[in-house]
Structures are given as structure tokens and as C-alpha cells.
Amino acid sequence: MNLDKFTGCIYGLAIGDALGMPMETMSRDDIKKKIGLIIPPTFLSPSMNPHIFSSLRHLKPGFWTDDTQLTLATMEAFIESDGSFDMNKIAQKHIEAYQGERRGWGKSTRNACQRLAEGASWKDSGEPNGAGNGIMMKIAPLGLRKSVRQQDPAAFLKECITYARMTHLGTQAIVAGVVHAAAIAFLVNSSPGNIADHSTRDFLGYLRSIALMAEKELPTTENKISEQFNRILSYWRDYIVRQKEDPEIASRFGGGTSYAYHSLGLSYALFAANPTSFSVVWQAACAGGDTDSNASIVGSLYGALNGASFIPKYLLSGLERCGYLEGVAKRFFQACNK
Numbered sequence: 001m002n003l004d005k006f007t008g009c010i011y012g013l014a015i016g017d018a019l020g021m022p023m024e025t026m027s028r029d030d031i032k033k034k035i036g037l038i039i040p041p042t043f044l045s046p047s048m049n050p051h052i053f054s055s056l057r058h059l060k061p062g063f064w065t066d067d068t069q070l071t072l073a074t075m076e077a078f079i080e081s082d083g084s085f086d087m088n089k090i091a092q093k094h095i096e097a098y099q100g101e102r103r104g105w106g107k108s109t110r111n112a113c114q115r116l117a118e119g120a121s122w123k124d125s126g127e128p129n130g131a132g133n134g135i136m137m138k139i140a141p142l143g144l145r146k147s148v149r150q151q152d153p154a155a156f157l158k159e160c161i162t163y164a165r166m167t168h169l170g171t172q173a174i175v176a177g178v179v180h181a182a183a184i185a186f187l188v189n190s191s192p193g194n195i196a197d198h199s200t201r202d203f204l205g206y207l208r209s210i211a212l213m214a215e216k217e218l219p220t221t222e223n224k225i226s227e228q229f230n231r232i233l234s235y236w237r238d239y240i241v242r243q244k245e246d247p248e249i250a251s252r253f254g255g256g257t258s259y260a261y262h263s264l265g266l267s268y269a270l271f272a273a274n275p276t277s278f279s280v281v282w283q284a285a286c287a288g289g290d291t292d293s294n295a296s297i298v299g300s301l302y303g304a305l306n307g308a309s310f311i312p313k314y315l316l317s318g319l320e321r322c323g324y325l326e327g328v329a330k331r332f333f334q335a336c337n338k
């Protein structure tokens with residue numbers, strides 16, 4: 001059962017990434033005019049977006065970007081260290097990824113990996129004030145690993161913070177990452193019906209407590225992730241009353257930017273409203289802004305809760321290196337269970 005959820009999480013993450021990739025930097029209005037808001041029958045090509053980053057322009061439909069590249073790098077590190085947490089190995093895998101093809105890498109991760117490649121220790125490589133969603137987008141493996149291990153909450157928190165600080169030193173980026181890893185672990189061990197029926201409030205409340213715990217360990221910041229959970233809960237309550245989507249959801253959470261505070265707000269509000277419907281992944285892509293990372297984050301949550309069997313087959317068949325992803329998920333699962 002858990003292997004299905006591990007695979008589902010990685011499939012969901014890569015599919016969200018590939019669905020959002022062609023639309024990165026577009027606004028919701030542009031997406032609505034050009035593509036429409038109904039999920040397309042196949043992956044789209046980045047050639048339809050004249051403003052797309054040059055490192056994505058040549059990609060084919062169904063190809064994924066940095067979100068999946070760095071998640072895979074993290075998983076490979078755990079596989080090679082037999083499931084143990086080895087920052088030297090994690091840093092080495094990041095350097096290898098940096099020296100390969102970089103697809104839409106964010107500034108903080110790029111600068112940090114450049115420092116690692118020049119010989120800096122992972123203890124000193126983090127980007128000062130890096131406050132984007134670069135940790136959230138690649139930390140899912142730490143959550144998957146926690147889901148099958150008896151891990152003390154303080155030890156888990158410490159590992160997540162250490163992992164995050166290699167590339168980002170901004171409190172929001174780190175806290176959002178810790179919360180996302182904890183969410184993935186929670187969802188792997190939850191049943192979809194349970195979350196959808198009555199425990200969404202518990203899920204969000206638990207994540208808020210994790211955010212508070214992480215914030216205690218880090219320098220104070222404005223726009224706290226723990227406070228963003230109050231807004232997510234308020235969106236979720238409104239949604240339960242209305243039972244329909246709010247077309248303005250993106251503007252309630254900063255327009256879908258890559259700022260961790262906004263990215264977490266939008267992704268979690270969308271997912272919490274409809275945790276068992278794959279449509280939330282497409283909705284995250286359609287919100288505009290950092291479309292690939294937001295859809296990838298939502299995809300990882302959806303897949304961790306529902307498992308690989310609930311990922312649409314027609315998308316899997318068009319996904320870049322789908323068999324390879326399945327193989328890495330399996331080897332990673334085995335390493336985590338050692």
C-alpha cells in the first residue's frame with residue numbers, strides 16, 4: 001500500500017510539474033484566454049508561451065523541470081546511503097544535478113549549488129534570505145521516508161531544517177518546506193475518504209502546529225507560515241459552505257507567485273478544498289505565476305493521499321521517463337524500509 005503512495009506522490013509531483021511547465025509566468029487571465037480552464041487531453045507545449053524561460057523553451061510536452069529534477073536528486077541520495085540521512089551525499093547529488101541540464105532553476109538554488117560546486121560545505125552554501133518555494137518543491141522524499149520510519153518529531157524537524165538550509169536561509173522557505181514534508185508523511189498514512197469527509201480541519205491544524213514548532217527554531221520573520229494557515233482554514237471553511245470554487249483564489253494568495261508564503265497558501269487551500277479530486281492539480285497550474293511548482297506541490301499532496309492508481313493513466317502515458325520515475329520510487333521505498 002505504501003509503495004503505491006510513494007509512487008503516487010512522485011507521479012503527482014512530476015505530472016503537476018509537466019502540466020504547469022508550459023504556462024510558467026503566464027497570468028490566470030492569459031491562461032483562461034489561451035488554453036481555457038478545462039484540463040487538456042494531452043500535455044501542452046512550451047512553444048505556446050512566448051514569455052517562457054529560455055531553459056524551458058526547447059522542452060517537449062510532458063517534460064518536467066527543476067521540481068522533479070531536484071526531488072529525484074534527493075531520492076537518489078537516500079538510495080545510495082541506504083535510507084540514512086547523509087548531507088554530504090545530498091549535496092553531491094545537488095552538484096551533479098546542477099552540472100547537468102538545469103530546467104528553470106530558481107535563483108537561490110542555483111547560487112547555492114554554484115557554491116557547493118566550487119567546494120563550499122553544505123553548512124555554508126545556503127542563499128541568505130532565500131524565501132521562495134524551492135524547498136517545498138523538492139522536500140517530499142523526506143516526508144515519504146518519515147511515513148515508514150519511527151522518527152522522533154524533533155529529529156525529523158532537525159533533518160528538514162538542515163536539508164533546507166543547504167540552499168535557503170529564509171525562514172519562510174524553510175518553514176514551508178518542513179510543513180510540506182510533514183504533510184506528505186501525514187497523507188501517506190491517511191485514508192482518502194477520511195481526509196475528505198472530516199479530518200481536513202485536523203490536517204490543517206496539525207500543519208499549523210508544525211509551522212509554529214519550526215518558527216521557534218528560526219529567526220523571526222513577517223508573514224509567518226503559521227499565520228498563513230489561518231487564511232487557508234478560512235478559505236476551506238468558505239469553500240465547505242459554498243461548495244464551489246472561488247475564481248479569485250489565486251488573488252487571495254498573492255497571485256500564485258513563487259514566494260513560499262504565497263505558494264504554500266495557494267497550494268494548500270486548493271488541495272484542502274478537494275483532496276480526492278485530481279482537478280486540483282490542474283487548478284493550481286491555471287492560477288498563473290509559478291504554475292509548474294504550484295501544480296507540482298499540489299500533485300505531490302494528491303498522490304501521497306490517493307496513491308498511484310488514482311493518477312490519470314492518459315497523463316502517465318505522456319509523462320517524460322515515467323518508467324524511470326516508477327523505478328526510483330521503488331528503490332527509494334526499499335531504501336527507506338531498510
Ligand SMILES: [Mg+2]
Pocket residue numbers: 065066067103104292293
Ligand atoms: Mg520548475
